[in-house]
């Protein structure tokens with residue numbers, strides 16, 4: 690069977706979200722790099738109509754939207770992994786946690802995180818300006834949201850209950866980015882910090898920095 694192809698960029702957050710779950714489930718894959726010009730070409734838009742990364746091609750089945758990709762991967766390669774609980778109430782709590790990430794975390798962590806990314810060594814070649822107002826505004830809102838996270842995580846180990854789910858792992862790309870630079874927002878509160886440090890220590894998150902499976906070809 691052909692190896693699953695992940696079209697994206699190694700350091701791009703949404704690509705890394707999908708790659709982390711591929712590693713979590715131990716699914717071999719090939720990363721095919723798509724550059725900023727390539728992702729706007731008509732040929733690429735046939736695969737991802739919004740001109741964004743990532744998308745996957747799993748033996749002819751194509752899918753975009755990183756969280757949908759992760760759900761597909763669990764359903765296909767890890768239905769018993771527990772990353773998406775199947776029992777009705779546990780599943781509902783998982784969906785609740787996934788919505789928390791999408792609505793209370795991502796909008797602020799991603800905006801601040803993308804700005805803070807400009808400070809990273811690998812971003813220097815792009816010479817992008819840092820908009821401190823965007824960072825401060827979004828980190829201030831995120832800080833309030835993390836107060837609620839801390840309350841939740843004071844009562845249970847993970848955001849959806851006592852077991853790890855995809856909803857926790859969805860925080861990985863932007864949690865570390867939002868927590869970089871001069872701030873360490875994810876370590877300000879004890880319950881959030883405990884949870885966050887467990888996530889960033891997972892082999893699936895760390896494995897992606899081993900570039901042995903990364904192939905950088907562009908065919909668009």
Ligand SMILES: N[C@@H](CCC(=O)N[C@@H](CS)C(=O)NCC(=O)O)C(=O)O
Nearest residue numbers: 701702703740741742743754755756
């Ligand atoms: N909701 C999408 C967002 C994808 C997204 O924003 N991708 C970024 C990279 S992390 C991108 O392609 N940016 C370039 C652009 O939007 O032109 C997902 O989760 O896959």
